[in-house]
Amino acid sequence: MEMNFQISSNHLDIESCNEWLRSASDGGVVLFVGNVRSANRGKEVSHLEFEAYEEMVVKELEKWGRYIQERFGVHKVLLHHRIEKVEIGETAVIAGIAAPHRKEAFEACSFLLEKLKTEIPIWKKEVYNDGHHWISATP
Amino acid sequence: MEMNFQISSNHLDIESCNEWLRSASDGGVVLFVGNVRSANRGKEVSHLEFEAYEEMVVKELEKWGRYIQERFGVHKVLLHHRIEKVEIGETAVIAGIAAPHRKEAFEACSFLLEKLKTEIPIWKKEVYNDGHHWISATP
Amino acid sequence: MIITIKSFGIAAEICGSRTLKMEVPNDCSVEHLKELLANRYPALSELLSYRIAVNHVYELDAFLLKELDEVAIIPPASGG
Amino acid sequence: MIITIKSFGIAAEICGSRTLKMEVPNDCSVEHLKELLANRYPALSELLSYRIAVNHVYELDAFLLKELDEVAIIPPASGG
Numbered sequence: 001m002e003m004n005f006q007i008s009s010n011h012l013d014i015e016s017c018n019e020w021l022r023s024a025s026d027g028g029v030v031l032f033v034g035n036v037r038s039a040n041r042g043k044e045v046s047h048l049e050f051e052a053y054e055e056m057v058v059k060e061l062e063k064w065g066r067y068i069q070e071r072f073g074v075h076k077v078l079l080h081h082r083i084e085k086v087e088i089g090e091t092a093v094i095a096g097i098a099a100p101h102r103k104e105a106f107e108a109c110s111f112l113l114e115k116l117k118t119e120i121p122i123w124k125k126e127v128y129n130d131g132h133h134w135i136s137a138t139p
Numbered sequence: 140m141e142m143n144f145q146i147s148s149n150h151l152d153i154e155s156c157n158e159w160l161r162s163a164s165d166g167g168v169v170l171f172v173g174n175v176r177s178a179n180r181g182k183e184v185s186h187l188e189f190e191a192y193e194e195m196v197v198k199e200l201e202k203w204g205r206y207i208q209e210r211f212g213v214h215k216v217l218l219h220h221r222i223e224k225v226e227i228g229e230t231a232v233i234a235g236i237a238a239p240h241r242k243e244a245f246e247a248c249s250f251l252l253e254k255l256k257t258e259i260p261i262w263k264k265e266v267y268n269d270g271h272h273w274i275s276a277t278p
Numbered sequence: 279m280i281i282t283i284k285s286f287g288i289a290a291e292i293c294g295s296r297t298l299k300m301e302v303p304n305d306c307s308v309e310h311l312k313e314l315l316a317n318r319y320p321a322l323s324e325l326l327s328y329r330i331a332v333n334h335v336y337e338l339d340a341f342l343l344k345e346l347d348e349v350a351i352i353p354p355a356s357g358g
Numbered sequence: 359m360i361i362t363i364k365s366f367g368i369a370a371e372i373c374g375s376r377t378l379k380m381e382v383p384n385d386c387s388v389e390h391l392k393e394l395l396a397n398r399y400p401a402l403s404e405l406l407s408y409r410i411a412v413n414h415v416y417e418l419d420a421f422l423l424k425e426l427d428e429v430a431i432i433p434p435a436s437g438g
Binding site: 152173180189190191192194195198201210220232233252255257258259260261262263264274275277278 | 364366367368371386404405406411414417430432434435436437438
């Protein structure tokens with residue numbers, strides 16, 4: 001049971017995430033890579049800014065990581081998330097799961113993303129030329 | 140609508156696969172990375188050997204690629220598969236999907252793997268110290 | 279007692295600060311804290327929802343706060 | 359007519375070659391080809407299943423072969 005969580009303003013690296021997940025005992029690795037879209041909700045986006053409650057993010061991720069490992073029988077859970085300014089086209093998040101079988105890896109990775117978007121205290125601000133919007137905060 | 144299929148004996152590269160899938164219009168990229176396990180069916184595996192009916196693989200992948208893009212509304216479909224000898228711990232396959240939304244990306248990638256394992260004419264031979272076994276061919 | 283409340287994202291914008299001090303009754307419940315916050319920052323009720331975390335754990339309305347708890351206003355998560 | 363049949367994976371092992379020549383009736387169906395193959399290579403029936411592809415497309419039993427078709431024995435796929 002291994003977990004690898006990082007919250008930082010550094011660029012994310014798919015190669016090192018994949019390397020950490022790769023092993024001769026787990027046949028299947030599923031990775032989700034979230035990139036910043038140039039438009040959302042019908043508006044052109046200038047860039048994103050992420051904020052995190054870092055101590056709580058880590059505790060929540062450890063809790064959900066243990067849950068995921070138990071529920072889906074997977075061996076490794078990874079989440080690397082950017083904070084602060086992230087430009088259009090850049091990668092804001094990489095989530096990864098390693099498991100003996102692919103079905104569980106897909107389900108667990110999808111579940112982890114679900115929790116990221118509802119439970120993990122990270123907030124996304126979309127910045128436009130004429131203002132900004134905190135995603136999910138208001139209608 | 141873009142597709143990227145490669146069947147070769149070269150090492151697979153997650154970085155270039157991810158780069159090809161990344162864009163400012165698709166928020167979600169899902170990648171599946173299949174690595175060679177050191178043991179399967181209770182036996183220690185020495186290495187794998189893959190064989191492909193290459194012309195047909197390409198036609199099948201194009202057919203399923205178009206189907207996946209239409210059914211799941213995804214924008215990019217990638218499959219890179221090794222042939223010939225692949226060592227324990229090495230990556231035998233990378234499958235990837237880019238889509239505006241993550242749910243469709245997960246579903247489409249899982250579906251692509253399903254088709255890879257049942258429809259695409261590629262065959263996996265597990266080699267042991269004392270023999271070999273063609274996966275899925277015999278009970 | 280006086281508690282310290284962290285706020286984040288849109289909540290920090292509404293409250294005008296990332297750290298607030300607030301006078302609350304001893305054994306103040308999370309529910310009562312939300313009422314006090316709504317009085318002081320009416321715009322908080324325009325959020326689709328928000329939760330209160332105490333010592334890095336989401337707590338329900340009935341939870342009673344202690345003076346040294348790390349209390350935080352958590353607007354809807356939107357990572358990824 | 360004489361057709362050329364490609365075989366792969368365990369089928370190539372069973373047939374002892376990756377390319378076979380086989381005398382079949384004109385307008386031979388895929389079903390009849392499978393019977394002829396079963397007579398010549400009884401071990402093929404030990405496979406969990408196999409399909410016949412013609413010109414890179416899986417074809418059903420009723421499909422009729424032509425002399426220049428690219429015919430292939432496709433044992434169960436096992437990529438990934």
